[in-house]
Amino acid sequence: MNTADLGLPVDVPSTALFTDQYELTMLQAALKAGTAERRSVFEVFTRRLPDGRRYGVVAGTGRVLDAVENFRFDPDVLGFLRERKIVDEQTLTWLADYRFSGDIWGYPEGEVYFPGSPIMRVEGTFAECVLLETVILSILNHDSAIAAAASRMSSAAGDRPLVEMGARRTHELAAVAASRAAYVGGFASTSDLAAGFRYGIPTVGTSAHAFTLLHDRERDAFQAQVHSMGRGTTLLVDTYDVAEAVRTAVEVAGPELGAVRIDSGDLLLVAHRVRQQLDELGATGTRIIVTSDLDEYAIASLAAAPVDAYGVGTQLVTGSGHPTCSMVYKLVARAESTAAGAPLVPVAKKSTGGKTSIGGRKWAARRLDEYGVAEAEVIGTEAVPAELADRQLLVELVKGGTVVAREPLDAVRDRHAAARANLPLSATQLSRGEPVIPTEYVNGRTGSPAGA
Amino acid sequence: MNTADLGLPVDVPSTALFTDQYELTMLQAALKAGTAERRSVFEVFTRRLPDGRRYGVVAGTGRVLDAVENFRFDPDVLGFLRERKIVDEQTLTWLADYRFSGDIWGYPEGEVYFPGSPIMRVEGTFAECVLLETVILSILNHDSAIAAAASRMSSAAGDRPLVEMGARRTHELAAVAASRAAYVGGFASTSDLAAGFRYGIPTVGTSAHAFTLLHDRERDAFQAQVHSMGRGTTLLVDTYDVAEAVRTAVEVAGPELGAVRIDSGDLLLVAHRVRQQLDELGATGTRIIVTSDLDEYAIASLAAAPVDAYGVGTQLVTGSGHPTCSMVYKLVARAESTAAGAPLVPVAKKSTGGKTSIGGRKWAARRLDEYGVAEAEVIGTEAVPAELADRQLLVELVKGGTVVAREPLDAVRDRHAAARANLPLSATQLSRGEPVIPTEYVNGRTGSPAGA
Structure with a gap:
């Protein structure tokens, strides 16, 4: 065999x-x-x-x-x-x-x-x-x-949870071991289903730009996701215009929207703007998740930003240098x-x-x-x-x-x-x-x- | 299942x-x-x-x-x-x-x-x-x-063969894929048996310092290896004193000795000395293999040295940066x-x-x-x-x-x-x-x- x-x-x-x-x-x-x-x-x-x-x-x-x-x-x-x-x-x-x-x-x-x-x-x-x-x-x-990279990142993140998202940046089985090591180092969850299956690590997911682009309008994509996953879902808001997307997201999901994800741009600046906009729209409980080539230094630099969770990929699975x-x-x-x-x-x-x-x-x-x-x-x-x-x-x-x-x-x-x-x-x-x-x-x- | x-x-x-x-x-x-x-x-x-x-x-x-x-x-x-x-x-x-x-x-x-x-x-x-x-x-x-790192290394090595030896520096299954990618990039062989088994890549091996240390004298170790593997084997000569080891190696194996491996020190200098010593001992056909944290730059810097083959580990399986x-x-x-x-x-x-x-x-x-x-x-x-x-x-x-x-x-x-x-x-x-x-x-x- x-x-x-x-x-x-x-x-x-x-x-x-x-x-x-x-x-x-x-x-x-x-x-x-x-x-x-x-x-x-x-x-x-x-x-x-x-x-x-x-x-x-x-x-x-x-x-x-x-x-x-x-x-x-x-x-x-x-x-x-x-x-x-x-x-x-x-x-x-x-x-x-x-x-x-x-x-x-x-x-x-x-x-x-x-x-x-x-x-x-x-x-x-x-x-x-x-x-x-x-x-x-x-x-x-x-x-x-x-695990050493994960530990430094989890120190930098303090109480905010870290999600391991690096499967696509390393060998497919190294990715499973990397999820495990990241968990040891302090990460809270992983996007990698094999790691969830093999080691029982909590798995999470949001959505990709492809999902928005599949639909005729961003609003259609958000409606489809909320309809399927519930209002507690995380909507990706940086496919077109972030401010417009945040407005649409709250219109579609209501102030109960679970979270929004920001995957590009100046995360410090954008996170502040998005937080302010969410609060003005009454979505004070909606969380902000940032992803985008984060490492422990970028995480630390966002300590004062209104960010609720970090998704980390490349720098985690490559040991941050x-x-x-x-x-x-x-x-x-x-x-x-x-x-x-x-x-x-x-x-x-x-x-x-x-x-x-x-x-x-x-x-x-x-x-x-x-x-x-x-x-x-x-x-x-x-x-x-x-x-x-x-x-x-x-x-x-x-x-x-x-x-x-x-x-x-x-x-x-x-x-x-x-x-x-x-x-x-x-x-x-x-x-x-x-x-x-x-x-x-x-x-x-x-x-x-x-x-x- | x-x-x-x-x-x-x-x-x-x-x-x-x-x-x-x-x-x-x-x-x-x-x-x-x-x-x-x-x-x-x-x-x-x-x-x-x-x-x-x-x-x-x-x-x-x-x-x-x-x-x-x-x-x-x-x-x-x-x-x-x-x-x-x-x-x-x-x-x-x-x-x-x-x-x-x-x-x-x-x-x-x-x-x-x-x-x-x-x-x-x-x-x-x-x-x-x-x-x-x-x-x-x-x-x-x-x-x-x-493969990109392997390609640069194989350019730098010119006609000299490269051996992939990085299994111990990366995930055990990533190592198998790395051997395969190294072969695509121009490497000649691998030390990884799983890569030989799965992809038919030629496999090679020398010996480790542990083998010399296991024996009461370096001479005993060399005799054991030559007795088992034949005179064409590669003896590791840097456990104690390189010059003494080279002398012992040729005494034990004769001038038909296949190769010697140098795994530490100033490789450029040591390779020149070992080549001269081998030639003086009549072992003009004995090849010199160097290993020791090589990357494409180190390989290039040895172009003028009397080196016959390179073994590359860490820098290969980590993509050389x-x-x-x-x-x-x-x-x-x-x-x-x-x-x-x-x-x-x-x-x-x-x-x-x-x-x-x-x-x-x-x-x-x-x-x-x-x-x-x-x-x-x-x-x-x-x-x-x-x-x-x-x-x-x-x-x-x-x-x-x-x-x-x-x-x-x-x-x-x-x-x-x-x-x-x-x-x-x-x-x-x-x-x-x-x-x-x-x-x-x-x-x-x-x-x-x-x-x-």
């Missing part, structure tokens, strides 16, 4: 192929060399935040858990790997039985992160862990980038041998070029100041200091191959709001700056390399 | 939900108003290229054809729409029978485009066409953005009534704000100069001038609901290379500039609006 049967525009039988070829050839070489079963610890982290950003947002964890659970090599996939001669028969046999049986710990989804934060830690044999690199990074890099994170998945420790109980050796790339990593299995904790506000991201590889024991950030996600930390998306959304609220106030400044809290390494800055 | 059965990290039964809610509510209102069956013409175009870009690349057309063919509302989807009260029963009944039965014309995939180019034209009833807006734009906006296009899907003409043969009326948004469109069903042709080089993108709404009749750009893609223009991806890739080669030489300058040929409108600049 494959997804062609479902009419999806993809044809990939499982998550196992969302994988770079070298993961499989490294597996083959390690199986032959007898090193594949060495116990290994991989960590996901980022060396820096996107330029000027003050915090990152962990998103996609729930999707990672699905992907790990469903990472299986079925006969179609094995046939493809055989036909293309990507790996040998011994490796194919090994892959046919693949189920991740290790442990995954990570920052809970919605939590904030900083440079060096060990966002996820995957532990098991080298063989079972190395295969998961690509799909884990795909999900976390994409979803966290969107940072469409991906730079998270990496690095081997930080591995056993000396495949013997049971063989001690772990911390390992790290040592070459020049700014890509040096810190070896060793890490813990992380967020230290608070005397007012209970986050003060530092503390990371270490040895014993956790007693005063940080109850501030640790990593939680158990997968235990012996079984997912143990599923949670509803609303819990994730609430967690993000709480985590952000616990940062210093300058976290939500939109201006470019440094990470809002420093990352401190204790127990020494670097692990020992494993012999060169 | 849904994709959960397949272990995909998505759960969407068909392409019909890759749709903004307002498409369905507009349908409902138009059905009630008696306007849903008015014959309509929608066009996909962009008002501008990304800032500084000289041409765009049409990509995703083949995926659009799949999506249109599979746009169906099955019982699961209808149940969702009913439960959420998104549309009424009359509309659900209409949707249950939905099959697109209209016509689609468009620029053939791989063709270049300019501001205003009518990249795709969808014609049928308003009802059947309006529903396709979101999914068509998702696909074209994403895939064309990636422009992760989406700004393509829109606009109603440009519709029938006066639902009567058979009712004449088409050109329509266009008239409000201020820089979003004015040009009404009327359009043709497009590329005019050549006396040397056969492209000179202008000519667009019109009336009769095609005789001298441009055989230079028309739109081809028939779907006829009466049936896809008539499937083609192999290699044909698309070849078409792009030919189309780019036919542009003025300055098209492939990397510096920021204007579109390399102007867009000329004939038969009047604007269509008549359909009454306000």
Whole structure:
């Protein structure tokens, strides 16, 4: 069976192929060399935040858990790997039985992160862990980038709701994940029906200029929409002349008209004029929704305008200038041998070029100041200091191959709001700056390399 | 049935939900108003290229054809729409029978485009066409953005092959589409196994720092890899000390070593040193592959370096600064009534704000100069001038609901290379500039609006 049967525009039988070829050839070489079963610890982290950003947002964890659970090599996939001669028969046999049986710990989804934060830690044999690199990074890099943009936009919007409308500006399935990440970051709803279907996110809609243009007169279009959707609907008022459209809208729907949408022009100016006109027409309860290439800066600039809700598309789904994170998945420790109980050796790339990593299995904790506000991201590889024991950030996600930390998306959304609220106030400044809290390494800055 | 059965990290039964809610509510209102069956013409175009870009690349057309063919509302989807009260029963009944039965014309995939180019034209009833807006734009906006970046990179790389390695930097399914678009734009291969499986794109792989770190000595890792993959393999030489690694690599694999990969540091400098060292060791045929946040500028800057191939990740899958296009899907003409043969009326948004469109069903042709080089993108709404009749750009893609223009991806890739080669030489300058040929409108600049 494959997804062609479902009419999806993809044809990939499982998550196992969302994988770079070298993961499989490294597996083959390690199986032959007898090193594949060495116990290994991989960590996901980022060396820096996107330029000027003050915090990152962990998103996609729930999707990672699905992907790990469903990472299986079925006969179609094995046939493809055989036909293309990507790996040998011994490796194919090994892959046919693949189920991740290790442990995954990570920052809970919605939590904030900083440079060096060990966002996820995957532990098991080298063989079972190395295969998961690509799909884990795909999900976390994409979803966290969107959630970070969403979080900044929701800070800027304050109490006004944000609607995610970006499906048309990104890959059709990335759009579904983007809606999910936007919800985590504080958006209230989405226009994307697939996101509503898959994740239960509230869906909303207004209408397009095409609907007005379909009809002989704007009035006919408004009447058709109100007749069908009720007076609480949102009418789009900028197809021809905004002032005339607002007058017609209130004539057609009465002062009970739910909302009007403005999708072009100087939104600050137009919103003020439309508010005044609506009020003069008695439609004091009619809301104003603005859309039109909004980003967090445009949203902030409309804070004093009489706007009731924002619809955001392009800038949300493209991460507002940072469409991906730079998270990496690095081997930080591995056993000396495949013997049971063989001690772990911390390992790290040592070459020049700014890509040096810190070896060793890490813990992380967020230290608070005397007012209970986050003060530092503390990371270490040895014993956790007693005063940080109850501030640790990593939680158990997968235990012996079984997912143990599923949670509803609303819990994730609430967690993000709480985590952000616990940062210093300058976290939500939109201006470019440094990470809002420093990352401190204790127990020494670097692990020992494993012999060169 | 849904994709959960397949272990995909998505759960969407068909392409019909890759749709903004307002498409369905507009349908409902138009059905009630008696306007849903008015014959309509929608066009996909962009008002501008990304800032500084000289041409765009049409990509995703083949995926659009799949999506249109599979746009169906099955019982699961209808149940969702009913439960959420998104549309009424009359509309659900209409949707249950939905099959697109209209016509689609468009620029053939791989063709270049300019501001205003009518990249795709969808014609049928308003009802059947309006529903396709979101999914068509998702696909074209994403895939064309990636293909445009790929095209610039392949120009910069000249005859040296480019490997797409960006899966980990974008959504796991966007990655598959990105590999496809990169191939259209001139890339030679991909690391993404799903793209190899789905689209037959050649797949390649090297190895990661983790593989070296897994072993007690770099030499052990190299021996394991060569033992498993043969001497033609690519060894990663920048885990510890590059010069020592190159020496070890040639000792282990002999001068028949296929390639070495450098993933960090000053690539220009390191490539020169490694080339010299390889040559001194007699490994004159060993190739050098560089990877490390490359974009088209970095690739161009390595033109004089002894580099044999480039691996590109982040910048490719994020469109090298422009992760989406700004393509829109606009109603440009519709029938006066639902009567058979009712004449088409050109329509266009008239409000201020820089979003004015040009009404009327359009043709497009590329005019050549006396040397056969492209000179202008000519667009019109009336009769095609005789001298441009055989230079028309739109081809028939779907006829009466049936896809008539499937083609192999290699044909698309070849078409792009030919189309780019036919542009003025300055098209492939990397510096920021204007579109390399102007867009000329004939038969009047604007269509008549359909009454306000």
